[in-house]
Amino acid sequence: MNISTIDIRLLTADEWAVFRRVRLRALADTPQFFGSTLAEAQARTEQDWRAALLDRAQFVATADGAELGTVAGLPEPERGGVHLISMWVAPEARGTGVSDLLVRAVIDWAAAGGHTVIRLEVADGNPVAERLYIRNGFVRTGVSGPIRPGDPRLEYEMVHNL
Incomplete structure (x- = not known):
């Protein structure tokens, strides 16, 4: 895969089905790295998916019509800045630079x-x-906590100052 053929684009609310498809694939592929579950995502309605795309910048990586990864930037007015969430790259695109393009x-x-x-x-x-x-x-900031309430798995906060 040639990195120059990879397109990174911002999804609109009308592309909710693309978001849903990529997110379900991510949760099925690497559930251990996400705070939400495949079952929770499968239960979301079209309205839920559309609404999610209105409060974030959800990017998708594609090449030759195939969706290869996704990431979102979620504004955090209460903390200042942006929260990078929902990062995932398809197994066939790992190691190609897609992740760097998304970040x-x-x-x-x-x-x-x-x-x-x-x-x-x-x-x-x-x-x-x-x-x-x-x-x-x-x-790393030194802050850590459970991936989700009641989950023994830990995650570590990281920060990037612009």
């Missing part, structure tokens, strides 16, 4: 919006993702 899309979008900080959480036991974030300027 860069959120960084560029946040900077263009005047934000000065991006936060994210990376799951314990996911060193590939942590290396991706470090490579793109993120550092």
Whole structure:
């Protein structure tokens, strides 16, 4: 796969079905790295998917008509900055640079919006993702917590100052 043929684009609410398809694939592929479950996502309605696309910048990576990954930037007015969430790259696209393009899309979008900080959480036991974030300027803050309430799995906060 040639990285120059990869397209990164921002989804609109009318593309809710694309978002749903990619998100369900991500949750089925690597459920251990997400705070939501496949069953929860499958239960969401069209209205839920559309609404989610209205409060975030959801990017999708494609090449030759295939969806290869996704990531979102979610504004956090109460904390200032942006929260990078829902990062996932399809198995066939891992190691091709798609992940860097997706992270860069959120960084560029946040900077263009005047934000000065991006936060994210990376799951314990996911060193590939942590290396991706470090490579793109993120550092651990020392804050950690459960992936979701009642879940023994941990995640670590990372931050990138723009």
